[in-house]
Amino acid sequence: MHAVSEVAGGYPRIMTALPDSTSDTNTAVAGLENTFAEELGELTVPWKGVPAPAPALLVLNEQLAADLGLSAEALRSEDGVAVLSGSAVPAGSTPVAMAYAGHQFGGYAPLLGDGRAMLLGELVDAGGRRVDLHLKGSGPTPFSRGGDGFAVVGPMLREYLVSEAMSALGIPTTRALSVVATGRDVRRNGAEPGAVLARVASSHLRVGTFEYAARQGEVLPRLADYAIARHYPELADLPATGDDNRYLRFFDAVVEAQASLVAKWMLIGFVHGVMNTDNTTVSGETIDYGPCAFVDAFDPGAVFSSIDRGGRYAFGNQPAVLTWNLARFAETLLPLLASTPDDAITAASAVLDTFDDRYDGHLTTGIAAKLGVAGIRIERALVDDLLTVMEESGADWTGSFRALADELRGDSAPLDRLVPRAAIGPWLERWNALLARQGRSPAEIADAMDRVNPLYIPRNHLVDAALRAATEGDLSLFGKLLEVVTQPFERRDEWSDYAVPAPRLFNESFQTFCGT
Incomplete structure (x- = not known):
């Protein structure tokens, strides 16, 4: 359940005095650890946030x-909002x-760091999993590089909404605990209301963390061992040397996690927008929802980020970009993989070369489920031909798979609204022949498809409208959209407008921004 403030014309002020930013007696968030x-103190700088003038909790x-x-x-409470x-x-x-550190759009930056964020500490959740509690927008740090260190309401609510939608879709992701308006105006496109996001993650260990550590000397093996113990504990007892050492297996595990993740992105039409190495986690979670978006019409070349002018991070490029990022990760691990550089490069390359097959396997399994043929070997040509029809017809990616389920139930109208029958008819004959091999009724297959194909995603035009209203102090659109996208598979007649793609002209000019 998400509690969203009901406000209009401004945010409610729930504090009248600033807390002592140096106090260590605030118990609203108890039990934080600092492993x-x-x-790994060499990779951190002790820091504190800037007190907010008039904090107001927007969503919890x-x-x-x-x-x-x-x-x-x-x-x-006042203490709780002070922490958040x-x-x-x-x-x-x-x-x-x-x-x-990190490679940003292919260029190496030797020091990035939390320029507007800080790690409060770690909690152990109900399942026994250690997670980070992290603030974004809490003020300048030694890594701000001239930035003000703050964030604004719109982008922080975007990250909250999209990350929670991704979680509901079953995609590994950081989560959002809260957004607090600070009462401080921040200069972006003019003065905009400031905000802080509280983010929860399996960790904030990134490829960029290893890129930094690799140039700091002896901290690298300790960082790798920490990451293994936290994310892949089954590898912790393996030897540190030899042909099957724990660091090589660690790299293998990260390659697998990222191949699975990017396949999931492609299956729901998610465009990350800024796939720098500092936004590639070793846990396999999606992180950083700045210029992200979702495709309506299927388009491998879709780019929404205002700063991705060359299309490096276009929708269809995401698997290749992940391979490139993982190659940078492999470079950081080379001193740990084998006793000689040549042997280390050979071992890392052998693992990295498996990425394409792993990705294709995850994508094929996922698309088979979306088409109602889970467990049946599906020919790549059947998938490729469907994608061609969808691309040529400008068919809505999300809606098409739900329309195919409706087709099985005898309702052809939804599919006819998306794709000309003459274009898709021959493909439907091949698909139906494959379905007939399962021994299940069309209704059973359609129901199974609906369990994996969302009806509601964060449509770009709906997100844009909700964030514009929220910036003006009206959170009602945001609250409703959040309710819908966190229940993505359940059809409700009153939510029909949330399943409709944006007008074509909207997406032709739509851009997303990092919000820095």
């Missing part, structure tokens, strides 16, 4: 809070700004 900062993820063992009531805004430090916490 990353304690074990109550279910996530409960999963983390946190009290929603305590988070709504970066104004106060939880008791026992040692907040840090994290250092990392």
